[in-house]
Amino acid sequence: MTQSFRMVTARDVAEIANVSVSTVGRALADDPRISARTKSRVKEVASRLGYVGNLPARQMRGAKSNLIGLMLPDIRNHFYATIAEALSDCCSTNGYQLALSIANDPETEARHVTELISARAAGIVIVSTAQPKRETRDLLNNFPHVQLLRRIDNYNSAWFGINDEECLCEGTKHLLELGHRRIAYIGGSRELSTGSARRTGFRRAFQEMGIDRSEAIEIFGPPSYTQYGANAIQELLNRPNPPTAIITGTIRVTQAILETLHQMKISVPDDLSFVGFGDAPEFKWWGPGLTTLCMPIEDLATTCGLWFLHHIDSGKHTNQQHSSVAKATLTIRGSTAALDR
Amino acid sequence: MTQSFRMVTARDVAEIANVSVSTVGRALADDPRISARTKSRVKEVASRLGYVGNLPARQMRGAKSNLIGLMLPDIRNHFYATIAEALSDCCSTNGYQLALSIANDPETEARHVTELISARAAGIVIVSTAQPKRETRDLLNNFPHVQLLRRIDNYNSAWFGINDEECLCEGTKHLLELGHRRIAYIGGSRELSTGSARRTGFRRAFQEMGIDRSEAIEIFGPPSYTQYGANAIQELLNRPNPPTAIITGTIRVTQAILETLHQMKISVPDDLSFVGFGDAPEFKWWGPGLTTLCMPIEDLATTCGLWFLHHIDSGKHTNQQHSSVAKATLTIRGSTAALDR
DNA sequence: ATGAAAGCGCTAACAA
C-alpha cells in the first residue's frame, strides 16, 4: 500500500491507443497535423483512463507554472481575506492558481519564499513582514514579484498600496475639527512602512491645522495584535487624564477595541470619540456606527493582480520601479462627535 | 527582455565549483560520501549564486510535491478563513504549502481540481460545491483527498465535519423551550449535505418535544447568499403573522440578518428572538449579544489537516471511509428571550 | 571520494 495512486502517463495512453507518445501529445494539444480520427481516439482513451497532463514535466520543457504565490501575515483579518479573494478571482480568470502562504515572522517568510521559488511559481505577490531576512530579499530580487501594501525599500520592485499618510491625516483632522485635542493614536508597528506612514499622517494633521501636539498620545503595536489593542485602550482610559478621542491604524486593533469598549461599557461618542481603520461589514452596525477610514482594498488587489499577471504573461521584467496608490477615504458615522467642555 | 530571470541550475553551480552535477546534488544533500572540503565549497558557490533546487525536476524523479490544495467556496467568510489559517499552519509545520482555490460553482471547481492534479499536488482538502461534476468525482477518486464539512456521498473518501443535525436541533429546542412556536429557519441550500442535515435537526426538535410544526417556517438559500438573507428576513417580517423567532443555518446569512435587523431597527429580543450560526467575533457585541451555535472550526480543520498529512506522509491510501465529527454547541447570549403573550 | 550515464514525462525538432 505504499504507492496507492499511480498517475496515468501519456505513454499509457499511447500504448492503449496504439500510437506514439508524441502523437498523444499532439492530439491532446489539437495539433492540426493529426487526423481527426486519431485525435478522437486518443482523446477518448485519455479521458477514459483519466489522464491529466503532468505539469512538472511540462515545466521542464519550458512551460510556466500556473502558480502565483501570495504571502500574507494573517488570513483571518478581513482585510487580507478580501485581498486573497480578489487575487484568487484574478488568477482564476487568467488561468492561474493561487498558492497561499501565511507568514508572520521573517523565518517562516524566508522558508515560504524559498518553497515558492523552488516550485518555480510564476510569481509572488507579497505583503512583507517588517524585517525580512537578507536572504529573502536576495531571492525575491531575482524572481518576479510585486509588493502589496507594505513597502520594503531594498526590494527593487513594483509596489501597490494605499495613501496611508493622507488617510490618517484626514481622520485626525476630522477629530481636531470636532474640538478634540487629547487624541490617542493606536497604530501598528513603526517598523512597517504602513505603520510609519500612518503615524506621520497623524502628526501632520496637527501641524497643518497649526495645533500643538503636546496632548496627543501615540501607541505602537507589537506583532501579536490580538491582546494589544485591548490592553492599550484599557491603559489609556485608566489614566488620570484620559483621551477624549481615539484613532487607530490597523484593522485588528480596531476590532479588538470595538470589543473592549463594548465590554467596558464606554459610551461612544459621549465619553469617547473613535475613528476606526478599515471597513469590515460589522463596522456599520457597531453601536452608533463606526466612523472609519475605508479602503478600496478589493480594487487595490485586483489592480495589482491584473498588472502583475499581465507583465508575467508578456514576459516583461516585473521587478521595476512602479508604484500605484489607491485612495482611502473617511466615512463618517456615529462614533465621532464634537467635544463639549 | 523576454526571459528576464534565468534560474540558476545545479549545472551552473557545478561548473563554477569545478565538480560534476552529481557531486553538487550530493553535497547539497549532505551525502556522507562527499568530503568536507568539497561540500563547503559547493555550498558556498550555491548560496552565492542563489541556487534554489528545481522542485518540478525533483518531482520527476519521484519527489512528492509540497503542495496541498485547499478548495473553498468563499474565503471572506470568517468560517472558511479560519479553516484556511488552521490548515496553513498545519501544512507549514509539516513542510507543506497551501494552494488555495476558491470555487463556488462546479465548473470552476472542476477546473481547479484538474489544475491541482496536473501540478501533482500532494493532496486536496475540499469543501465541495453542491453538485460537483462527474468528472470532478472521477478525478478525486483517483487522487489523495479528504472532504471537509460538506459531504458528497459518491466520493469514496474520508470526511471531517460537524454535528450539523444535532446542533440545529439544540438551537431550535432552546427557542421552543422559551415558548416560541412561529419559528423561522433560514438555512443554506438543501442540496448541500450540511444544509439538509441542519434542516432535519430543525424539524427533529419539534418532533422530540412533541410540538406541532405547523407554525414553523422554512426558507432555503440560493448560492448567492449576500442579498438572500436580507431579503428573506424582510419578507418574513412583513407577513401578517410574522415569526417570533428566527434561527439560521449559515454564517453569511447570519451576518446579513444582523445587518438587516439593525437597519430595520427591529428590537431584539423584544420583537424577535434570534439564534445565529457560527461564531464570528462581532457576534459577542452585536446588540444584546448573539445567541449562537458555536463551532470548533479551528480544531476541526487542524484535526483534518493532521490526519491527512500523516496519511500522505506514510504513503497510506487516504481515500477510505473515515469520518470525524466535531461537536458544535449553543452559546446563549442576549438575543433570545422567553415569549410573553 | 567523485564522475558518467540513465531516466522521470513531456514537447519539439527532425525524419520518414
Add this chain to the structure above:
DNA sequence: TTGTTAGCGCTTTCAT
C-alpha cells in the same frame, strides 16, 4: 500524417 530522438534539471545507479 505519424514516429524517432533529444533534452529540460535532477537523483540514482554503476563505474572508477
